[in-house]
Amino acid sequence: MSFGLNRHELSLGQKLWQVNWGIVLILTALACIGFAMLYSAAGGAMEPWAQRQMLRFALGFCIMIVVAVIDIRFWMRWAYVLYAGTLVMLVAVELQGRVGMGAQRWLDFGFVQLQPSELMKIMLVLVLAKHFHSIPLERMGRISAWGPPALLLAVPVALVAKQPDLGTSLMLIMGSAAVAFAAGMRWWKFALAIIGAAAAAPVAWNFLRDYQKERILTFMDPSRDPLGAGYHITQSKIALGSGGLTGKGFLLGTQSHLNFLPEKQTDFIYTMFAEEFGMVGAMTLLALYALLILYGFAIALRASTQFGRLVAVGIVTHLFLSVFINCAMVMGMIPAKGVPLPMISYGGSSMLVTMLGFGLLMMVWVHRDTQFSRGGLQDSD
Amino acid sequence: MGRRQRDQDRERLFTRRALLLGAAQACLFGGLGARLYYLQVIEAEKYATLAEDNRMNMRLLVPPRGRILDRFGEVLATSRLNYRVVLVREQAPNVEATIDAIARLITVGEADRRRVLRDVRRKRAFVPVMVREDLSWEEVARLEVNAPDLPGVSIDVGQSRLYPHTEAVGHILGYVGIVSEVDLKSGTGDPLLELPDFRIGKNGVEKIHDQALRGVAGASQIEVNAVGRVIRELNRDDGRPGRDVELTIDxxxxxxxxxxxxxxxxxxxxxxxxxxxxxxxxxxxxxxxxxxxxxxxxxxxxxxxxxxxxxxxxxxxxxxxxxxxxxxxxxxxxxxxxxxxxxxxxxxxxxxxxxxxxxxxxxxxxxxxxxxxxxxxxxxxxxxxxxxxxxxxxxxxxxxxxxxxxxxxxxxxxxxxxxxxxxxxxxxxxxxxxxxxxxxxxxxxxxxxxxxxxxxxxxxxxxxxxxxxxxxxxxxxxxxxxxxxxxxxxxxxxxxxxxxxxxxxxxxxxxxxxxxxxxxxxxxxxxxxxxxxxxxxxxxxxxxxxxxxxxxxxxxxxxxxxxxxxxxxxxxxxxxxxxxxxxxxxxxxxxxxxxxxxxxxxxxxxxxxxxxxxxxxxxxxxxxxxxxx
Incomplete structure (x- = not known):
């Protein structure tokens, strides 16, 4: 039995019409800024980065549109399978490292090197949304409500932390927490978790690798290692600050072009942008991201199913986390960690996963009025 | 409670919490904006200076040392051009093979060879390493002719002091030598003294008239990248060559x-x-x-x-x-x-x-x-x-x-x-x-x-x-x-x-x-x-x-x-x-x-x-x- 209005099945054309082209426009604009910065990072050349990034964008674009028009019930039904598949890939990365190829975070698919940990962010959002979709509000306190998500989260976090990639495992936790929070998890459970984490921190410190400890210590006091890890942050701040209000001009950033800035095509691309286009440019870029996030929340609030709402919140929270952590890092507000800037940093995994995420976000929009039961199958209870 | 009612409760809770999340995210973005303002507007000048310091480098131009002449203008001390063959590692695919190739054209001693291999390892890839100095014209010509087969090898001209009358005027002229710690401390802060290859008067007239003979360092302002490679010259001041000193000696x-x-x-x-x-x-x-x-x-x-x-x-x-x-x-x-x-x-x-x-x-x-x-x-x-x-x-x-x-x-x-x-x-x-x-x-x-x-x-x-x-x-x-x-x-x-x-x-x-x-x-x-x-x-x-x-x-x-x-x-x-x-x-x-x-x-x-x-x-x-x- 069903209640509420079930929108009749949409045709492909209708779905494409429904795709949120505003989001597509902003994403394309961001990608174009990325191409320009990669062109600049290469000293004014398409090679080696800009051209490849364009191809990836094209691929990501297709994936995004396809994802957006696939029915929401498909995603709901296959969420666990997709999650399990990604988990297998994570394990594969781990095994691959053991077999003797050294520590790696990605699987090589020829045309793209995919980081399963990036993909896991999305898949975790899907399974958590599916899970909480099926839990009525009054049952949120039971162990059956929060036990499975904790397990779903703990396994990939452990695998990713072991890579070791502390940054991504923290992002997995924070993204999942946002989904659980939006789903109605009680305040005190978060408080308890935070207290527990704080208590465990000194123990965890001993499990950190030396370079991770170094990053945290260097963040606390960048001058303790002016030529090592602290050098990156210091040079990044110099680049940002010297950009001033209006920047040094496209292709004219001295810090980036004279290589004082490390990894300018990936983690520090925002610094390069802010050096060449100043505060005006840097704020504009932040505004574009804010607009995307705003779109995400609007879609979440408009969606008629809990699954859709939670997927939307999870996706935008991950976007927010990536943008915030990357920007805060290059501005010297948090420890340096390898988090790329979505849509702009050079890298296949980040771009494909981001666009996959926005495909899902638009999918929620396209199917905002589709009604279905907790199981995800129409007209069944 | 009806299912519809429960879903509505859930939606209301979701809305509240989503708005809370959104507000938190907006606050954090605001923090980023404030940080940008601080770095790019308030501290902009300081960082602009630091960025300039990063990229600018002054390179000293060593002035030619003045000559010492006798009362009739005959040269007693002069700076001879010293032709050296130098090797740049990053342009030489195989350093050992290149040295062998050089050794087939001019004599390279076993000690020189060891020193070159050691220096090449120690210094940065683009820093020239001296292979041999005091090349004769014939040797220079031989190397130049074979230049296409010697990647990364070039001829470099330096100065070295020459006293044509050898020991007859040794005590009057004195000699030049490497700058010592004492010279550095007693010096007037002349940046030339800090150059590794620089020679100053150590005795005799070379010492007494060192300031006049030394001249004034020129400077070339260059842009360098993070590893110190020169990108281009921005400014140049040629300095003043050392003055000739004419003695009363015949x-x-x-x-x-x-x-x-x-x-x-x-x-x-x-x-x-x-x-x-x-x-x-x-x-x-x-x-x-x-x-x-x-x-x-x-x-x-x-x-x-x-x-x-x-x-x-x-x-x-x-x-x-x-x-x-x-x-x-x-x-x-x-x-x-x-x-x-x-x-x-x-x-x-x-x-x-x-x-x-x-x-x-x-x-x-x-x-x-x-x-x-x-x-x-x-x-x-x-x-x-x-x-x-x-x-x-x-x-x-x-x-x-x-x-x-x-x-x-x-x-x-x-x-x-x-x-x-x-x-x-x-x-x-x-x-x-x-x-x-x-x-x-x-x-x-x-x-x-x-x-x-x-x-x-x-x-x-x-x-x-x-x-x-x-x-x-x-x-x-x-x-x-x-x-x-x-x-x-x-x-x-x-x-x-x-x-x-x-x-x-x-x-x-x-x-x-x-x-x-x-x-x-x-x-x-x-x-x-x-x-x-x-x-x-x-x-x-x-x-x-x-x-x-x-x-x-x-x-x-x-x-x-x-x-x-x-x-x-x-x-x-x-x-x-x-x-x-x-x-x-x-x-x-x-x-x-x-x-x-x-x-x-x-x-x-x-x-x-x-x-x-x-x-x-x-x-x-x-x-x-x-x-x-």
Whole structure:
């Protein structure tokens, strides 16, 4: 039995019409800024980065549109399978490292090197949304409500932390927490978790690798290692600050072009942008991201199913986390960690996963009025 | 509760919490914006400066070091272009193979090869590493022709100091060397001193005129990237090349004097009586300054250090000797000026002189000289005559005259290591020994023994002042950068203020030394008419001759070990009328002044005058032989 209005099945054309082209426009604009910065990072050349990034964008674009028009019930039904598949890939990365190829975070698919940990962010959002979709509000306190998500989260976090990639495992936790929070998890459970984490921190410190400890210590006091890890942050701040209000001009950033800035095509691309286009440019870029996030929340609030709402919140929270952590890092507000800037940093995994995420976000929009039961199958209870 | 109701509750809770999440995210984004504002607006200036500091680099341009020339413009020291073959690792795919390829074209020693491989590992990939220097033109050409087969190999030109006249002027020119810690601290903060390859004057004129010779560093402002590679030049200031320093030395006379004094431990100074210009200043044995510019080997250095005849010391300014009888002119003038004796008064010499309990011997202690006047006493170098007049005037008047004639204080010659000699006074003795001056020392001082000390330069200065009556100061520098140095007080030397008749008497006595048959220096006379010289011999005892030895017969100098032999001294000026040149020679442990040093002074003064005449004929008559070229 069903209640509420079930929108009749949409045709492909209708779905494409429904795709949120505003989001597509902003994403394309961001990608174009990325191409320009990669062109600049290469000293004014398409090679080696800009051209490849364009191809990836094209691929990501297709994936995004396809994802957006696939029915929401498909995603709901296959969420666990997709999650399990990604988990297998994570394990594969781990095994691959053991077999003797050294520590790696990605699987090589020829045309793209995919980081399963990036993909896991999305898949975790899907399974958590599916899970909480099926839990009525009054049952949120039971162990059956929060036990499975904790397990779903703990396994990939452990695998990713072991890579070791502390940054991504923290992002997995924070993204999942946002989904659980939006789903109605009680305040005190978060408080308890935070207290527990704080208590465990000194123990965890001993499990950190030396370079991770170094990053945290260097963040606390960048001058303790002016030529090592602290050098990156210091040079990044110099680049940002010297950009001033209006920047040094496209292709004219001295810090980036004279290589004082490390990894300018990936983690520090925002610094390069802010050096060449100043505060005006840097704020504009932040505004574009804010607009995307705003779109995400609007879609979440408009969606008629809990699954859709939670997927939307999870996706935008991950976007927010990536943008915030990357920007805060290059501005010297948090420890340096390898988090790329979505849509702009050079890298296949980040771009494909981001666009996959926005495909899902638009999918929620396209199917905002589709009604279905907790199981995800129409007209069944 | 209906399911619809429950879903609505859930949606309301979701909405609240989503808005909370959104608000939190907005706050954090606001934090990013604030941070951007702080970095890019408030702190912008500071970071802009830091960014400029990052990319700008000053590269010093080393100015070419000035040359040192002799009085006729002949080059004494110059900076030779030093062709070096250098290797840049990042352009050479295989360093070992490249060195092998170089070694097939020019000789590369095994030590060089090891050094290159070591440097290549240590230095950054784009820093050139020197493979070999001092390439001949032929070697340069061979490498250039094969350049296509030698990737990363290039020829680089540096400066290295060259002294064409080698050891003849070694002591005057000094040498250049690597900047030491001490040089850095005492330096004026000249950035050139911090360059690893930079050389500064370490001795001689190279040291004294280092600032002028060095020039002023230029600078090239360059843009560099994070690893220090040069991207482009932004600004350039060429600096100022070092100035040429022209000396008063006549290099050909210098070479002649150097040749004449030989390898005995000798100092010789030739000076222009009228203005104090030093035409030649020799200390033997000498060293070749080129050895230092190439980098002295430890064994060579030790050999120079350990040499018993101290080739590294410039004895002409640093050697202090008892002047012996060459000091008698000082005693004579002091007595004449004090009025205790006149030209014709005589003193009887019985061969010895009694003072209280002590007996002082004349060098002719058997029989003595008999009655002597001033000129005769100088001619025969009668010790008793000077003992007596010295006793009459006392040590202070003698010392005062010594100082007036240039002995006992620094003369300010442009050479390092100049020493002051010693002209003792009663007050000085009281201060130094806390006792009153012993009379016997006055008697010793009268004949330049005892405490009196003089450098060869001071003896030459004394002779020049005696000959001209002018208070000339000895100096080596004619011009710096084509201009006469500002502190030149010697341009018109003042008169000594000594009665000309007294001077004439002493000059006559000196003339008799070398021109009268009974004179002690007759054998060393100049026979060419018009070029005759006046002189005075001196023999400075190094050891005390005991009474017992005197009774049994004084040992002959040749029978003694070298280090106990007497110093031989001779001073002279020429010509007799309107003297032009003064010369002093000291031969350490050389024996008799008239027999060893006298002939050297004769030959040197003769050559000096002949060269002067030649220059006058070759040049123009009016400029007095100072015509350039």
């Amino acid at each position: 290099i050909h006379l210098q070479a002649f004097v150097r040749e004449r004094v030989g390898e005995e431990s000798t100092a010789a100074v030739v000076m222009d009586c009228r203005n104090g210009e030093i035409l030649s200043l020799v200390s033997a044995p000498a060293f070749d300054p080129n050895m230092f510019s190439a980098g002295l080997k430890a064994s060579d250095w030790e050999e120079l250090q350990a040499h018993p005849k101290t080739p590294l010391t410039n004895k002409a300014v640093s050697g202090q000797y008892a002047p012996g009888s060459t000091f008698k002119m000082v005693t004579a003038l002091a007595a004449l000026e004090a009025g205790v004796i006149t030209a014709n008064q005589t003193i009887h010499c019985p061969g010895h002189y009694e003072l209280g309990e002590r007996r002082f011997h004349c060098w002719k202690y058997k029989g003595g000289h008999g009655a002597m006047n001033m000129a005769e006493a100088l001619m025969q170098s009668c010790d008793v005559f000077f003992y007596e007049i010295a006793r009459r005037i006392g040590i202070d008047k003698i010392s005062d005259m010594a100082q007036r004639l240039g002995i006992g204080s620094l003369l300010g010659i442009e050479l390092p290591g100049e020493r002051s000699g010693l002209a003792p006074t009663r007050a000085w003795y009281q201060r130094r020994r806390a006792a009153s001056w012993p009379q016997g020392e006055t008697v010793n001082a009268a004949i330049g023994q005892g405490m009196i000390l003089a450098t060869p330069l001071q003896l030459a200065t004394m002779t020049a002042r005696l000959a001209s009556g002018l208070a000339i100061s000895p100096h080596l520098t004619r011009t710096i950068g084509g201009r006469v140095p500002l502190d030149r007080a010697h341009a018109a030397p003042p008169s000594l203020g000594i009665n000309p008749q007294h001077l004439a008497l002493v000059q006559r006595g000196m003339a008799m030394v070398t021109n009268e048959q009974r004179g002690t220096g007759y054998k060393a006379r100049i026979t060419e008419p018009g070029l005759e010289m006046a002189g005075k011999s001196g023999t400075a005892q190094v050891r005390i001759i005991s009474k017992a030895e005197r009774d049994t017969g004084v040992k002959k100098n040749e029978d003694l070990p070298w280090r106990f032999r007497d110093h031989a001294l001779f001073v002279g000026f020429a010509p007799l009328v309107n003297p032009r040149f003064a010369c002093a020679v000291v031969v350490e442990h050389g024996g008799g002044g008239s027999s060893v040093a006298g002939p050297m002074v004769r030959d040197i003064l003769l050559e000096t005058q002949k060269r002067d005449a030649l220059k006058r004929v070759a040049g123009c008559l009016t400029c007095g032989g100072e015509h350039r070229g």
